[in-house]
Every structure is written in C-alpha cells, then in structure tokens.
Amino acid sequence: MHKHTPKIRPESALxxxxxxxxxxxxRDPRAVARELLGKLLIRREDAGLIAGRVVETEAYIGVGDxxxxxxxxxxxxxxxxxxxxGYAYVYFIYGNHxxxxxxxxxxxxxxxxxxxxxxxxxxxxAMASHRGLELSADLRVTQLRMLxxxxxxxxxxxxxTRDRDNGKDLTDPAGSDLWLADDGFRPDRVSVTPxxxxxxxxxxxxxxxxxGNPFVSGKRG
DNA sequence: GAGGAGATCGTCT
DNA sequence: GACGATCTCCTCT
Numbered sequence: 001m002h003k004h005t006p007k008i009r010p011e012s013a014l015x016x017x018x019x020x021x022x023x024x025x026x027r028d029p030r031a032v033a034r035e036l037l038g039k040l041l042i043r044r045e046d047a048g049l050i051a052g053r054v055v056e057t058e059a060y061i062g063v064g065d066x067x068x069x070x071x072x073x074x075x076x077x078x079x080x081x082x083x084x085x086g087y088a089y090v091y092f093i094y095g096n097h098x099x100x101x102x103x104x105x106x107x108x109x110x111x112x113x114x115x116x117x118x119x120x121x122x123x124x125x126a127m128a129s130h131r132g133l134e135l136s137a138d139l140r141v142t143q144l145r146m147l148x149x150x151x152x153x154x155x156x157x158x159x160x161t162r163d164r165d166n167g168k169d170l171t172d173p174a175g176s177d178l179w180l181a182d183d184g185f186r187p188d189r190v191s192v193t194p195x196x197x198x199x200x201x202x203x204x205x206x207x208x209x210x211x212g213n214p215f216v217s218g219k220r221g
Numbered sequence: 222g223a224g225g226a227g228a229t230c231g232t233c234t
Numbered sequence: 235g236a237c238g239a240t241c242t243c244c245t246c247t
Contacts, residue, residue: 058239060239067239068239069239093238093240094237094238094240094241095238096240096242099239099240101239116239150240150241151240152240152241153241195239196239196240197238197240198238199238
C-alpha cells in the first residue's frame with residue numbers, strides 16, 4: 001500500500017463541481033449515506049472557500065431506528081429531520097460539540113445522514129485556525145487528521161453551529177454558504193460497519209467509509 | 222497504544 | 235435530573 005497523498009487543490013478547481021440536487025437526498029438515508037462518500041462539503045467565508053471530501057457517513061433511519069433523534073417523534077429540536085430533503089440538521093452534544101446532518105426522504109418522513117469525517121481539500125489554514133491548531137509546513141497526514149477526522153472536529157473546522165446552520169439548504173450555493181457538490185470523484189471501495197458512539201441499535205451496519213482513506217475517524221484510517 | 226475520566230449544556234422525562 | 239450520533243488530556247504499560 002503506497003502512502004496516501006492529500007490532493008490539495010486551488011479554489012478554481014471547485015468551479016467544475018456541480019451542486020447536489022434536492023432529489024439526491026429524496027430517498028432512503030442508507031443510499032444517501034453511501035453515495036455521499038467522495039462528494040465535497042463546501043463552506044463559503046468572507047476570506048474564501050473551505051472544502052473537504054466526505055470520507056465517512058452514518059445513516060439514521062427515521063422509522064424504527066432507536067438510535068435516531070427522530071425515534072421518539074417530532075420535537076422542536078429534530079424538526080428539520082421531518083422536513084423536506086437536503087437541509088442541514090445541526091445538534092449540540094456533550095456540552096461541547098456540534099454535529100452536522102443532512103435531511104433525507106420527502107417532507108413528512110424523518111431520516112438523515114450524519115457527516116463523520118472529511119478529507120481536507122481547500123482552506124486548510126482556515127480550518128486549523130477554527131480548530132485552534134497550527135499547521136506545520138510539511139502538511140503531514142497525522143496533523144491534517146486533527147482538522148476534520150470526527151464529527152465534532154469537522155463541524156468546528158467549518159464553523160458549523162446550530163444557530164448559524166440548522167435548517168440551511170445544502171443544495172443552494174447561490175443562497176447558502178454551506179453546500180454539497182460533485183466533482184466527479186468516485187471512491188474505489190466502500191466499507192460498511194456498525195455506527196459509532198451509540199448504545200441503541202448499535203449493531204446495525206449503517207456506517208459508510210471510503211476503504212483505506214486515512215481521514216476516516218478513529219485511531220487508524 | 223490502550224483505557225479511563227472530565228468537560229459542559231441543551232433536550233426531554 | 236439524567237444523559238448524550240464527542241474530544242482531549244492524563245496515566246499506565
């Protein structure tokens with residue numbers, strides 16, 4: 001296995017990336033979670049763009065999934081999951097961290113996908129700044145992993161918060177500063193495992209990762 | 222490198 | 235009043 005080299009690209013390279021359409025999200029969260037692997041999550045800031053490639057996701061099924069926030073029915077917090085597809089559901093957890101999801105399935109049906117890890121692509125200095133880290137000049141993978149390998153970390157790197165982003169349309173780069181896009185990249189191989197950090201329905205194979213990618217969360221990629 | 226505990230607060234019971 | 239879709243730091247090996 002040869003050493004993984006991050007592909008850091010100039011901002012102009014994202015111009016060919018097509019925003020994902022609403023219908024992409026209008027289906028089973030398991031299909032959305034799998035097909036989101038390799039897509040780009042892009043944040044627009046005054047100082048420029050921040051972008052990462054999605055390398056790890058988890059599906060949360062609206063109905064019959066005890067681990068999903070929508071399991072107990074509609075509440076003020078989880079309302080976005082019950083709304084139309086393609087919108088950001090952001091929640092605050094453990095008194096410390098935000099996590100980003102995207103709603104799936106038609107309006108009225110709950111379901112979502114949790115973004116768990118990104119491979120940094122653009123705006124690495126901004127990500128490091130938001131995380132309170134300083135990048136060394138050689139951009140070692142071990143350093144870059146600290147930026148976006150984990151749901152809380154990637155949310156902080158992109159400055160995702162509930163106040164700022166919950167309910168935001170993730171299919172609309174013209175009207176939104178956070179969206180998803182396809183630049184044609186396709187993962188070679190996808191692995192499916194149980195979800196992380198939950199106690200209910202913990203055995204279901206609903207976590208999707210790009211096999212061998214070093215930016216997947218955990219001790220090793 | 223593995224394992225454990227604390228941080229810290231919104232949400233629902 | 236309990237707990238959680240996490241992270242970091244500390245200790246022990």
